[in-house]
Amino acid sequence: MATVLNFSGKTPSQRMCLKPMAGPAISSMAIKRTCQFEQNKRDALQHCIYVKRKAENKQLNDHRLFPVMAAVQRSSGIYPSSPSPSDTIKKFYKCINEKNLKQLGDYISEDCYIxxxxxxxxxxxxxxxxxxxxxxxxxxxxxxxxxxxRVCEGDELIGAANWHMEWKDKQIPYTRGCSFFEFSKKGEKIILKKAQIVIESPIKPGTVVLSLLKTVTALFDGFPKTTDWFLKSPHIVFQWLWKIYTILFAPIVDSYLRLWSLAARLLSYAYYIVLYIAKFFFK
Structure with a gap:
């Protein structure tokens, strides 16, 4: 505020001269700039959060989409599937059923052991x-x-199959079996290296096997040294048993088998005669 004196004979009067007040104006501008800076800072922070969330959502969608696309590509055949033991086992028995020896030979290695x-x-x-x-x-x-x-497979190219034989889709008795396979790789395919085949026995001794097992284990426990020698070289014992058989029992068994062979031949002739007569009368 400024005071002006007038000496012209008039009553002195005061005039108010309003000048810009620099202090409050500067403060107001500083506040406005600070508010604008804070607003820009908040906007930038919100933008960063938005961009980050958008990137995370895109990555999540990509992860969700990839297994679906991979499954679709596998099912559509885009990715070639490598041969597995279970597939090879199925193809192996398919070749046998179709009597395709040439293709069957492609699944067998040169050093195959069965x-x-x-x-x-x-x-x-x-x-x-x-x-x-x-x-x-x-x-x-x-x-x-x-x-x-059933077909199952394990680690290191190992597989197994449970099977039976059928005649015109009807199961044949005593033809159940189980096969265990070990494969090896040959280029892009796997081939049979080793197999063990177990077939159902038509003889069902039942509890006789358990009684026999009990007797044999009692003998093994009673004569451990002899048992150890026998288990290390069982072929020697069987050779001696075979010699005893050929000397004492072979002539009797051979004559018995020849008799049964003759009887079976006569029965087969009788069967064919009856079959021929049946076809003649029941046309």
Whole structure:
């Protein structure tokens, strides 16, 4: 505020001269700028949060979408599936049922080893194994097929199958079996390296087996040294038993078998005669 004196003879008067008040104006501008800065800061922070959430949502959607797309691609055949033991086992028995020896040979390795419980010695080598399967396929005829019930697989290219044989979709008694397979890789496919085949026995001794087991274990426990020698070299004992059999029992058994062979031949002739007569009268 300023005071002006007038000496012109008039009553002195006071005039108010209003000048800009610099202090409050500067403070107001500073406050406005501070508020604007805080607003810009909040806007920038909100924008950063928005961008971050958008990126997280996109990443989450990508993770959710990938398994679905992968499943679709696998199902549509975009990704080629590698052969598995279970698939190879199914194809293996399919070749047997279709009597396709050429394709069956592609699944057998050169050093294949098969333990078939119906044989005294294992089958070794591809040639011997293929000869066995050729005889098997010939013996199956046109109507007998393998029916796979269950197939399972484990680690390191190992698989197993539970099966039985059928004639025109009807199960044949005493033909249930279980096969255990060990495979090896050959390029992009897997081939049979080793197998163990267990077939159901038509003889059902029942509790006799348990009684026999009890007797044998009692003998083993009573003569441990002899048992240890026997288990280390059982072939020697069987060789001596075979010699005793050939000397004492073989002639009797051979004559008995020849008699049964003759009886079976006569029965087969009688069967064919009856079948021929039945066809003649029941056309």
């Amino acid at each position: 333990e078939e419980c119906s044989f005294n010695t294992p089958l070794q080598g591809k040639k011997e194994v293929m000869n066995f399967f050729e005889q098997l396929i010939t013996g199956m005829g046109q109507n007998v097929k393998f029916c796979i019930q």
